[in-house]
Amino acid sequence: MTNGRIRKEGDVEYRFTHPDDFREHVRDRKGRAPVPKLVTAKEAVAAFVSDGDYIVYDFSSLTRGPQSLIREVIRQRKKDLWIGAEFTLHESPLLVGAGCATRIDVGFLGYGNYIGQAVCDGRVRTYEWTNGGLALRILAGARGVPFLPTRDLLGSDNMNVSAAKTIKDPYTGDPICLVPALNPDVAFLHVHQADVLGNARIFGTNLFALEAALASFRVIVSAEEIVESDEFRKDPMRTTVPYFLVDAVVHAPFGAYPGAMPARYEIDLEHVDRLNAIRTEDQMGKYIEENIDSVADHEEFLDRRVGAKRMQELRRRATIIEGYR
């Protein structure tokens, strides 16, 4: 199911949803009742991610990224996905390499030769919104307005390969850039703590965690740790996302692996180097087979491909704890 619709202007396609259509989705389809939503990654992805969906994620490939959810999307071979790509080094090459993603709003395309070559070969179409432009589109989606103005993108070629527009600002009379609201089909957030209802806490910085949760049709939270609901009411300043925005909660210790989870575990640089080194279809195929297809789920991946000793070592290396509580 693809919510909203794809608009086309010349060579440029973009996702756009009328704010009232999104509001009606929120009225009719988003539950307000505090009910347990704890499911497996397999169940969450099967239920809430469909072929053709637009997905966004927070934070980065190397820090607090929803890597176990991305691997599950690949395992289920979702098709024709459109990614809003920021701080993504490996997710975009993996999703394109597995045949899951066909369009990318950039952001930051990804790292290494594989994804660059895929663009050159025409296997994936890109549109250039820039990081700030995409974040603002998601903020517009989160504010329930059809667009927001900004004083960047102007004068750049990104304007020609996105649907950003220049108009005369009615207040200053100067040219101003508008970017359309983005309401992704699905947002993936990997968090430090969540309760079974979907209340979630991130410690540290983020890209647009709350904005993406507000703007997206469906929200899947994966959490290192499941905590009691009362914890949130004891310290509300630390709530990143309240439960009623969230559709599914997945308990995913080491869910950011091979990236780091601040104050929990460090990056596995050796594994990251293997991802960085992927250049050919053969290498991509081998990586996906070994790390995704040949294991049933995240737990089996950790058990058989990472191992307790490695995880213990990565935990030991996470010595910076100030600020992350």
Add this chain to the structure above:
Amino acid sequence: MARTVEFTDTEFMIAQGARLIEDGKTIFVGWGIPQVVAMLAQKLYVPNVTQLFEFGAIGPQSVLPFVRGTMGGPQNTYRSLQWLNMNWAFSYSATGYMDYGMLGALQVDPYGNINSTFLGGTFRKPERRFAGSGGGNQVASHCWKTIIVIKHEGRRFVPNVDFLTSPGYLDGPGARERAGLPRGTGPYRVVTSKALFGFDERSRKMTLLSVLRGLSVDEVVKEMAFRPLLAPEIGEIPPPTDDELRVLREEIDPARFIIRGEKMSAIG
């Protein structure tokens, strides 16, 4: 005392970049080499500079060594004044609080326009595709003075960029303001592995200011696909100091992932 210093082109580029940062100011730092420049500057020269990153770290004091590729990890956000997110981070630059921005680039043209998107061919059928803007477009649009850090290679200095990812002076004086970009902003310096450039106040064209000690102006200019303006007096930039090299090699990048490059030498 004169003696020969040996270093890589990358080390020189990082060191001279670090010397440009002003203490007591704010700087919006881009991904990659600019992160390393900011670390070196903070360690040696500017303890009171406030660094800002697009992922929402306001004023971090990075833990060394640099974990390559990371942005937003616990090392890069250590001892920040504030932790936020991207929309708030760009609010600090959009309102004029960012004195400097610092960015890498694939290509740069005489007006300081930056390409970080693709090389050769067309947008739909590029010969080589790269990561794109990231937050570079916002940094180059909003910050008062943008510093571009780029290897001194001919294919990178071109009359016209293949794709204008992040704005310099566009096509000349007044063009930024006509496009609607914030008044009084624009590229300030181009730091390369051989030289330092500024921009002429009137024409807004890239101007050679100084070269690495021992290099001639011709040696620097012949490697560029356009001819820059020349300052009335071309200065001389000393090679990396012992302190700069020690901090880079021992504290920031002991694995030498970032600082490796072409070997150079100059009289210290």
